[in-house]
Structure formats: structure tokens, C-alpha cells
Amino acid sequence: DNEQGTLTYDHSRKKYPPIRNISSTEKKRILVTGGAGFVGSHLVDRLMLMGHEVIVLDNFFTGNKRNIEHWLGHPHFELVRHDVVDPFMIEVDQIYHLACPASPPHYQYNPIKTVKTSVMGTINMLGLAKRVKARFLLTSTSEVYGDPQEHPQKETYWGYVNPIGPRACYDEGKRVAETLTYAYAKQDRVDVRVARIFNTFGPRMNENDGRVVSNFIIQALKGEDLTVYGEGDQTRSFQYVHDLVDGLIALMNQPCQDPMNLGNPDEYTILEFAEMIRDSVNRGVRIIKLPSTTDDPQRRRPDIGRAQHYLGWSPKFSVGQGIGETVEYFRKVVRDNDL
Numbered sequence: 379d380n381e382q383g384t385l386t387y388d389h390s391r392k393k394y395p396p397i398r399n400i401s402s403t404e405k406k407r408i409l410v411t412g413g414a415g416f417v418g419s420h421l422v423d424r425l426m427l428m429g430h431e432v433i434v435l436d437n438f439f440t441g442n443k444r445n446i447e448h449w450l451g452h453p454h455f456e457l458v459r460h461d462v463v464d465p466f467m468i469e470v471d472q473i474y475h476l477a478c479p480a481s482p483p484h485y486q487y488n489p490i491k492t493v494k495t496s497v498m499g500t501i502n503m504l505g506l507a508k509r510v511k512a513r514f515l516l517t518s519t520s521e522v523y524g525d526p527q528e529h530p531q532k533e534t535y536w537g538y539v540n541p542i543g544p545r546a547c548y549d550e551g552k553r554v555a556e557t558l559t560y561a562y563a564k565q566d567r568v569d570v571r572v573a574r575i576f577n578t579f580g581p582r583m584n585e586n587d588g589r590v591v592s593n594f595i596i597q598a599l600k601g602e603d604l605t606v607y608g609e610g611d612q613t614r615s616f617q618y619v620h621d622l623v624d625g626l627i628a629l630m631n632q633p634c635q636d637p638m639n640l641g642n643p644d645e646y647t648i649l650e651f652a653e654m655i656r657d658s659v660n661r662g663v664r665i666i667k668l669p670s671t672t673d674d675p676q677r678r679r680p681d682i683g684r685a686q687h688y689l690g691w692s693p694k695f696s697v698g699q700g701i702g703e704t705v706e707y708f709r710k711v712v713r714d715n716d717l
């Protein structure tokens with residue numbers, strides 16, 4: 379097209395991040411559903427920089443064009459506004475299937491839609507993978523372990539999930555998504571990977587996301603009380619998003635099809651975590667306790683032995699390093715949006 383002079387990109391208007399030049403045999407066409415979201419946009423950045431062609435499908439429910447705007451117009455990049463609940467056809471080599479709201483306020487806003495997204499969205503993407511013989515990776519979650527009775531959680535643990543509670547639309551949705559993934563693998567020989575992602579944070583989390591890391595950081599930056607739900611003795615283990623992206627790409631490109639925990643085993647009580655954010659962002663704010671939420675998992679920490687063994691992967695960033703960069707990101711968001 380360029381040779382005919384019909385389709386040209388005006389690069390003088392805009393400078394793209396420098397991508398690697400790779401051979402056409404190495405270069406893959408990769409579909410990222412949910413690619414305008416928090417994790418998806420970081421994954422897209424890395425795949426683009428590696429020199430691949432990337433197609434993003436997103437309905438912008440919780441994602442934002444801003445997260446990927448630096449690639450708009452790039453010849454290796456395509457953005458399609460599409461809801462994964464509806465079928466979609468495209469020729470690709472790999473599918474990273476992320477599309478699904480991930481924070482409790484967002485996934486509980488319309489629980490029926492959340493289940494539809496997990497079930498019908500995953501069927502559609504597995505159907506596509508089957509048809510075009512693409513490798514398929516599902517981003518599942520530590521929530522499949524529910525309020526775990528085993529600690530830390532290994533992939534062999536079956537979980538403890540309330541099927542009718544407020545978190546069920548997400549937890550059970552992802553459990554069915556895993557079931558579908560292995561059913562397509564067995565019945566139709568789709569080449570699948572499943573990542574069970576533990577709490578992840580970093581720049582580009584939606585400022586209205588409602589998850590604990592963005593809540594505490596934004597509250598501290600605005601000089602507001604940090605809101606701990608319950609006594610704050612429940613635990614979480616937090617991983618920085620760049621570690622997760624390393625893990626997802628490593629998982630996709632190795633042979634093991636078993637579910638794989640991706641998380642940082644560094645475990646905090648929520649109260650400890652609130653104190654850490656207060657001490658590093660704004661010592662002037664108070665920590666207050668609000669009522670606890672229904673079915674809030676009490677302890678969560680990944681056993682990452684499997685990922686270490688099969689992927690040679692473990693987190694490289696400490697929580698403190700990641701928090702520093704995330705605070706700088708939200709400082710700008712709070713300033714620019716007058717929050």
C-alpha cells in the first residue's frame with residue numbers, strides 16, 4: 379500500500395516507541411482481548427516492542443483508549459471496539475484472552491454481564507482459536523481458590539468458593555472459563571495456557587478501579603483517610619505489573635498446559651499495607667476501619683514453584699519499587715484530573 383502511495387502514515391506528526399525489527403518467521407499476529415485495560419495495555423506495549431503485530435479487542439467497559447494511544451496508527455497495531463460476548467473472526471497465531479472486569483466494584487456492577495463475558499466471551503475466543511489454530515491463553519485468577527483453606531495456594535488446590543455470593547459472578551465465571559479452556563483442549567485439541575493471576579498493581583490502573591492499591595494511593599495523595607475494610611488482618615500478596623507481563627509471555631511461549639500461578643509471594647495484612655502507603659506517601663492521613671465486605675478472602679499467597687520450574691520465572695520487582703512508580707503515576711492523574 380505504501381508503495382502505491384494510497385495508505386501512508388504521517389510519522390512526522392508522531393513518534394512511536396522504537397520497536398525491534400524481527401524476521402517474518404519470528405513475527406506473530408497476536409490478539410489481546412481487554413488490551414485497553416490495565417494489564418492488557420502493558421502486555422500490548424511489550425509485544426509491540428518485541429516486534430510483533432498486535433490486535434486489541436476491547437469494549438472500553440473499564441479500559442481506556444488513553445492506555446494504548448501511543449500505538450494508534452502504528453502499522454503493526456490495530457484497535458477494534460468489540461464486545462467478546464459476540465463472536466469475532468480474525469487470522470491470528472496467538473490469543474491472550476484478558477477481557478473481563480477485574481475489580482470487585484466493576485465486576486459486581488452488572489453480575490450477569492460479568493458471567494456472560496467470562497462464559498460466552500471465552501467460548502467465542504476458544505472457538506476462534508480452534509478455527510484458526512491459534513494458541514490460546516486465559517487470564518484466570520487466584521479467585522478460583524475463593525477464601526482458601528490451604529495456604530499458600532498451589533495449583534492443585536480446588537478452592538473454596540461461595541457459588542451464590544456477591545463475588546460468585548467473577549469467581550465462578552473464571553472457574554467455568556478454565557473448564558471451557560480444558561474442554562476445548564481435550565475435545566478439539568486447542569493449544570491452551572492458563573495463568574492464575576494474583577493481585578497485581580501498577581500504573582494505568584483505572585482511578586475508579588476500587589481495588590486496594592489504587593484506593594490507598596489516591597486517598598493518601600488527596601489527604602483523605604485510608605479505608606480499611608474490616609479489621610485489616612486479611613492478607614494479600616501484591617505483584618508489580620511488569621513481572622506479570624514477563625510471566626504471561628513466558629507462559630504463552632513454553633509447552634506446559636497446566637494452570638500456572640503468577641504472583642509475588644510477598645504477603646501483607648491490609649493494615650500493614652495501609653501503613654506502608656501512609657508512610658511512603660503522606661504521613662498526615664489517618665487509617666480508618668469500615669465494615670468488612672461479604673466473602674472477603676482472608677489469606678492469599680501464591681505458591682509459585684510451578685512457574686519457577688516450568689518458566690524459570692519469579693518476580694523481579696519488590697512491592698516497594700512498584701509502589702514508588704505507581705505513586706508517581708497517580709500523582710499525575712490526580713493533578714491532571716483535578717481529583
Ligand code: NAD
Nearest residue numbers: 412415416417437438439440441461462477478480575578
Ligand atoms: P481491567 O478492568 O483494567 O481490564 C479489563 C479489560 O477488559 C478492560 O479494558 C475492559 O474494557 C475489557 N472488557 C471487559 N469486558 C469486556 C467485554 N465484554 N468485551 C470486551 N472487552 C471487555 O482489569 P485488569 O486488571 O487489566 O485485568 C485483566 C485480566 O486479568 C482480567 O481477565 C482479570 O480477570 C485478570 N486478573 C487481573 C488481576 C489483577 O490483579 N489485575 C488479578 C487476577 C486476574
Ligand code: UDP
Nearest residue numbers: 482588589590591593605606607612648674
Ligand atoms: N480493601 C480495603 N480497602 C479498600 C479496598 C480494598 O481494605 O479501599 C481490602 C479488601 O477488603 C480486600 C483487600 O483489600 O481484603 C484486597 O481487595 P481488592 O479489591 O484490591 O482485591 P481482591 O483481592 O479482594 O479481589
